[in-house]
Amino acid sequence: MSVHLHRDIERLKKKVLSLGAMVEEAISAAIAALLSRDEKAAKRVIASDREIDQMEVEVEEDCLKILALYQPVASDLRFVIAVLKMNNDLERMGDLAANIAKRAVEIMRQPGVELPAELPTMARNAQAMVKSSLDALVNMDATLARQVCAGDDELDGFRKRMQRRVLDEIRAHPDDAEALMGLSNIFRHLERLGDMATNIAEDVIYLVEGEITRHREN
Amino acid sequence: MSVHLHRDIERLKKKVLSLGAMVEEAISAAIAALLSRDEKAAKRVIASDREIDQMEVEVEEDCLKILALYQPVASDLRFVIAVLKMNNDLERMGDLAANIAKRAVEIMRQPGVELPAELPTMARNAQAMVKSSLDALVNMDATLARQVCAGDDELDGFRKRMQRRVLDEIRAHPDDAEALMGLSNIFRHLERLGDMATNIAEDVIYLVEGEITRHREN
Numbered sequence: 001m002s003v004h005l006h007r008d009i010e011r012l013k014k015k016v017l018s019l020g021a022m023v024e025e026a027i028s029a030a031i032a033a034l035l036s037r038d039e040k041a042a043k044r045v046i047a048s049d050r051e052i053d054q055m056e057v058e059v060e061e062d063c064l065k066i067l068a069l070y071q072p073v074a075s076d077l078r079f080v081i082a083v084l085k086m087n088n089d090l091e092r093m094g095d096l097a098a099n100i101a102k103r104a105v106e107i108m109r110q111p112g113v114e115l116p117a118e119l120p121t122m123a124r125n126a127q128a129m130v131k132s133s134l135d136a137l138v139n140m141d142a143t144l145a146r147q148v149c150a151g152d153d154e155l156d157g158f159r160k161r162m163q164r165r166v167l168d169e170i171r172a173h174p175d176d177a178e179a180l181m182g183l184s185n186i187f188r189h190l191e192r193l194g195d196m197a198t199n200i201a202e203d204v205i206y207l208v209e210g211e212i213t214r215h216r217e218n
Numbered sequence: 219m220s221v222h223l224h225r226d227i228e229r230l231k232k233k234v235l236s237l238g239a240m241v242e243e244a245i246s247a248a249i250a251a252l253l254s255r256d257e258k259a260a261k262r263v264i265a266s267d268r269e270i271d272q273m274e275v276e277v278e279e280d281c282l283k284i285l286a287l288y289q290p291v292a293s294d295l296r297f298v299i300a301v302l303k304m305n306n307d308l309e310r311m312g313d314l315a316a317n318i319a320k321r322a323v324e325i326m327r328q329p330g331v332e333l334p335a336e337l338p339t340m341a342r343n344a345q346a347m348v349k350s351s352l353d354a355l356v357n358m359d360a361t362l363a364r365q366v367c368a369g370d371d372e373l374d375g376f377r378k379r380m381q382r383r384v385l386d387e388i389r390a391h392p393d394d395a396e397a398l399m400g401l402s403n404i405f406r407h408l409e410r411l412g413d414m415a416t417n418i419a420e421d422v423i424y425l426v427e428g429e430i431t432r433h434r435e436n
């Protein structure tokens with residue numbers, strides 16, 4: 001039975017990683033669409049969220065099947081539970097990518113609104129955190145996972161600076177308030193993506209070291 | 219062993235319900251603090267989020283202990299998995315309550331900003347959804363859970379109307395943009411609370427009927 005369990009766990013790992021790759025692709029495509037003001041590309045990202053949602057349901061069903069069929073213990077149990085939680089986070093990340101694409105469509109319809117030069121860097125940081133959190137999972141790498149957690153502060157600082165700038169713009173150009181609030185939401189979504197990557201990284205640490213690290217004082 | 223399993227499951231149920239009660243109390247206190255412009259009360263809500271976080275870690279540890287110790291199957295397994303997911307949602311709801319309280323502090327420092335007369339109703343709707351989702355869990359009531367899911371559209375509509383009004387206010391009074399964006403965030407948090415209550419209600423339906431209802435077309 002253990003051979004079957006490990007075969008099914010390997011399949012589960014592959015599936016959650018392809019879900020992760022879909023989410024990474026959605027984030028990257030949403031930002032690219034915003035930067036190139038490509039409405040069609042943004043709409044493709046919005047539409048692709050359905051596939052991410054379907055994949056999430058599949059992963060959850062697979063986790064439940066494994067739990068019911070093999071009643072795994074110790075590290076196998078921890079792995080399945082961590083995947084269940086990550087799956088949840090990945091689905092929410094897909095929603096955030098779709099939200100970025102929705103705000104992008106609103107912004108590109110208001111050509112007066114300029115995108116801050118720092119936006120691509122902030123987006124790259126958020127994407128890198130997502131990618132590293134998934135790499136940490138594949139390689140069961142708690143060190144990399146801790147680096148992801150550490151990167152979160154930088155992203156939060158970025159967002160605060162961008163938020164200040166958006167406020168100044170709104171005061172100077174109140175007629176652009178709607179598109180500027182959309183831009184502010186995009187910064188918030190990027191920050192949330194960093195938070196979710198941090199959640200996944202914490203799950204990896206838990207998986208490797210068997211302890212719950214979140215809500216710990218730094 | 220089954221007697222012990224059911225005793226531990228009953229304990230888990232009580233614990234997740236008291237976590238739910240803490241979250242309900244935090245939401246209600248955050249809104250009350252905003253409406254009465256009571257900064258001290260808002261800060262108490264922000265501080266109390268630590269207790270919610272600690273309780274979440276406890277509930278998760280209890281779930282893992284039950285899974286490892288009894289290797290439950292069928293409805294017991296479904297219950298523990300549903301609690302694991304709800305626990306996650308409840309913790310995020312606690313974060314939203316704390317965020318409402320933080321925005322409330324910013325808003326009350328800017329006395330020029332008026333709160334829309336509809337805010338208490340919208341807050342009551344969101345709280346009622348949270349309460350009903352937890353009641354649905356205690357009573358394993360899929361009908362009540364479906365009502366929670368149905369209430370979500372009304373809350374979304376509310377938020378859209380409030381969002382429009384905030385935008386008009388920003389255009390008319392750009393100097394109040396910061397506090398008004400805080401207000402807009404509070405509406406968003408209330409809408410998110412409704413979304414999370416819907417998540418819990420979907421978990422209850424899954425628990426009662428054994429099927430995954432989310433992402434289903436209406």
